[in-house]
Amino acid sequence: MLAAIIASTDDAIISKTLDGIITSWNPAAIKMFGYTEVEAIGKHISLVIPDDRLDEENFIISQIKAGVKVEHFETVRKAKNGKFISLSLTISPILDGDGKVIGASKIARDISERKKAQEKQAMLASIVAASDDAIISKTLQGIITSWNPAAERLFGFTEEEAIAKHISLIIPDDRLDEETYIIGEVSRGVKVDHFQTIRKTKDGKLVPLSLTVSPVIDESGKIIGASKIARDISAEQAAQQETARLYEHLKVLNAKKDDFIALASHELKTPLTSMSAYLQILARLETDSKNKTFVDKLQHQLKKLCALVDDLLDVSKIEAGKLHFSKDDFDLREVIEEAIDMIIHANPGYSITFENIISKYIITGDSHRIEQVIINLLTNAIRYSPDSNRLKVYLIEEDNQIKVGVEDYGIGIAQEKLQNIFSRYYRVDASNGKVSGLGIGLYICQEIVSRHNGKIWAESTLDEGSTFWFTLPR
Numbered sequence: 001m002l003a004a005i006i007a008s009t010d011d012a013i014i015s016k017t018l019d020g021i022i023t024s025w026n027p028a029a030i031k032m033f034g035y036t037e038v039e040a041i042g043k044h045i046s047l048v049i050p051d052d053r054l055d056e057e058n059f060i061i062s063q064i065k066a067g068v069k070v071e072h073f074e075t076v077r078k079a080k081n082g083k084f085i086s087l088s089l090t091i092s093p094i095l096d097g098d099g100k101v102i103g104a105s106k107i108a109r110d111i112s113e114r115k116k117a118q119e120k121q122a123m124l125a126s127i128v129a130a131s132d133d134a135i136i137s138k139t140l141q142g143i144i145t146s147w148n149p150a151a152e153r154l155f156g157f158t159e160e161e162a163i164a165k166h167i168s169l170i171i172p173d174d175r176l177d178e179e180t181y182i183i184g185e186v187s188r189g190v191k192v193d194h195f196q197t198i199r200k201t202k203d204g205k206l207v208p209l210s211l212t213v214s215p216v217i218d219e220s221g222k223i224i225g226a227s228k229i230a231r232d233i234s235a236e237q238a239a240q241q242e243t244a245r246l247y248e249h250l251k252v253l254n255a256k257k258d259d260f261i262a263l264a265s266h267e268l269k270t271p272l273t274s275m276s277a278y279l280q281i282l283a284r285l286e287t288d289s290k291n292k293t294f295v296d297k298l299q300h301q302l303k304k305l306c307a308l309v310d311d312l313l314d315v316s317k318i319e320a321g322k323l324h325f326s327k328d329d330f331d332l333r334e335v336i337e338e339a340i341d342m343i344i345h346a347n348p349g350y351s352i353t354f355e356n357i358i359s360k361y362i363i364t365g366d367s368h369r370i371e372q373v374i375i376n377l378l379t380n381a382i383r384y385s386p387d388s389n390r391l392k393v394y395l396i397e398e399d400n401q402i403k404v405g406v407e408d409y410g411i412g413i414a415q416e417k418l419q420n421i422f423s424r425y426y427r428v429d430a431s432n433g434k435v436s437g438l439g440i441g442l443y444i445c446q447e448i449v450s451r452h453n454g455k456i457w458a459e460s461t462l463d464e465g466s467t468f469w470f471t472l473p474r
Contacts, residue, residue: 006026008027009026009028010028011028011107011108011109012026012028012029012031012032012033012106012107012108012109013026013028013029013105013106013107013108014026014029014040014045014105014106014108015094015103015104015105015106016045016103016104016106017102017103018061018064018065018101018102018103018104019044020044020045020046020057020061021042021043021044021045022040022041022042022043022044022045022047023041023103024041025037025040025041029108032079032085032108032110033048033077033079033080033085034079034080034081035047035048035080039080045057048077048078048079049077049078050076050077050078050084053075053076053077056073056075060073060089060091060104061104063091064091064092064093064101064104065093065101067093067101068093069090069091069092069093070089070090070091071090072088072089072090073088073089073090073091074086074087074088074089074111075087075089077108085110085112086110086111086112086114086115087108087109087110087111088108088109088111089106089107089108089109090106090107090109091104091105091106091107092104092105093105128146128148129148129149131148131150131229132150133150133229133230133231134148134150134151134153134154134155134228134229134230134231134232135148135150135151135227135228135229135230136148136151136162136167136227136228136230137216137225137226137227137228138167138225138226138228139224139225140183140186140187140223140224140225140226142166142167142168142179142183143164143165143166143167144162144163144164144165144166144167144169145163145225146163147159147162147163151230154201154207154230154232155170155199155200155201155202155207156201156202156203157169157170157202161202167179170199170200170201171199171200172198172199172200172206175197175198175199178195178197182195182211182213182226183226185213186213186214186215186223186226187215187223189215189223190215191212191213191214191215192211192212192213192214193212194210194211194212195210195211195212195213196208196209196210196211196233197209197211199230207232207234208232208233208234208237209230209231209232209233210230210231210233211228211229211230211231212228212229213226213227213228213229214226214227215227275302276299276302276306279295279298279299279302280299282295283295283296283299300346314440314444318443318444318447323447323451325365325366325369325448325451325452326366326368327364327365327366328364328365328366328367329362329363329364330362330363330364330365330367330370331360331361331362332361332362332363332370332395332402332404332472333356333358333359333360333361333395335367335370335371335374336354336374336393336395336404337354338371339371339374339375339378340352340354340378340393342375343375343378343379343382347382349389350382350389350390350391351389351390351391352378352390352391352392352393353390353391353392353393354392354393354395355392355393355394355395356394356395356396358395358397361395361397361402363402363472363473363474365452365472366448366452369448369451369452370448370452370472372444372445372448373445373448373449373456373470374393374404374406376441376442376444376445377406377445377468378391378393378406379441380441380442380468381406381407381408381410381466381468382408384408384410384411384428384466385408385409385410385411385465386410386411387410388408388409388410388465390409391406391407391408391409392405392406392407393405393406393407394406394407397474398471400473400474401454401471401472401473401474402471402472402473402474403469403470403471404469404470404471404472405467405468405469406467406468407465407466407467408465408466408467409464409465410465410466411462411463411465412460412461412462412463412464412465412466413428413458413460413462413466414428414462415460415462418458418460421442421458422442422443422445422446422456423439423443424439424440424443425439425440425443426439426442426443427439445470449470449471449472452472452473453472453473454470454471454472454473455470455471456468456469456470456471457469457470
């Protein structure tokens with residue numbers, strides 16, 4: 001009977017002399033350490049003892065010689081394959097017929113899984129203790145069962161004051177229904193995530209929190225409670241409120257800025273119109289060639305100033321949502337040709353090649369605004385090509401849409417700047433005083449093309465040139 005028990009047990013059972021020589025080795029010992037009975041019997045017990053634990057054997061044998069049983073001695077032993085095994089040892093003296101101690105009987109139980117569980121539990125406990133978030137557990141009846149240091153700091157109650165109390169200890173009266181809802185969800189096995197609410201501290205202060213509440217499940221899979229992580233979101237809410245306040249303030253300032261630009265632009269239009277009329281009269285009356293040259297230069301600069309004022313007016317209209325668009329059928333090719341003629345007339349030294357294969361491109365939209373886009377792209381191409389006197393304009397039908405391109409051979413644009421060129425007031429090289437402009441032309445172009453359900457973009461190589469493309473639906 002005894003032999004059958006020893007042979008069938010899951011614990012390793014080993015006997016040895018007082019000199020440590022192994023005299024018996026059951027099947028569980030074979031399974032645990034990897035040595036067969038033949039390999040183990042007659043060998044010293046140090047066969048399974050790591051070098052740094054040999055002193056333990058001296059202690060154990062000394063206790064056995066004194067007739068003292070060693071119980072639940074937790075240690076580590078080594079298997080044949082070199083693997084270390086966590087064990088709990090119980091060693092009893094073996095007595096002969098005269099009661100003399102002649103050896104030891106050792107029962108070794110593998111506690112590796114238990115050790116791992118303990119280590120995991122210790123690690124989790126350490127995380128809970130070190131967490132900046134309050135971590136609280138409670139029963140399904142709402143009775144607090146654990147209360148970490150962060151909970152003490154957040155709510156002001158010590159662990160002794162909180163444990164065994166109902167969770168309503170920290171819930172304002174007008175929010176008690178929330179606990180009913182949370183427990184209802186947890187009882188059904190549903191995790192409650194990022195539940196924003198208010199809780200009450202010991203001194204009566206109300207704290208905004210984000211709660212995550214998870215079911216606590218026992219070994220049989222039964223839900224026995226809830227684990228709650230509470231994060232103080234006071235700073236986050238304050239930041240959101242400050243951001244909202246600044247945003248509203250910025251909206252007011254932006255509206256005032258737009259009003260100022262619109263007012264200033266309108267006020268400038270009247271004197272500019274008068275100046276233009278007087279200069280036209282003067283140009284017709286002036287006969288002296290030198291004076292006529294000065295008048296022509298004045299008219300040229302006045303046109304540039306008028307264009308800037310028009311752009312500022314367009315920006316203010318865009319921001320106010322009041323940029324007007326007409327909707328008529330027109331020939332896009334004709335609009336492009338007129339824009340090219342206008343640019344060549346203003347820049348007689350330039351050669352502009354127009355590449356297209358179809359005689360007519362009828363689309364629906366605002367021809368004046370589309371012409372404004374083309375003139376802006378051509379003007380920019382000339383402005384940023386100081387060492388070139390040629391441009392190309394493309395008109396292509398592609399995938400049921402019209403594609404227009406303006407290619408220059410100028411200074412080009414760095415790749416990292418391409419994503420910003422359609423932003424309001426952005427200039428690729430703001431430090432270059434030789435290139436005039438406010439950085440709003442492309443912003444207006446994007447708005448016009450977008451309002452026509454099209455798309456605008458640029459392709460560029462630094463020091464080689466750029467091509468600006470836009471598409472319009474057919």
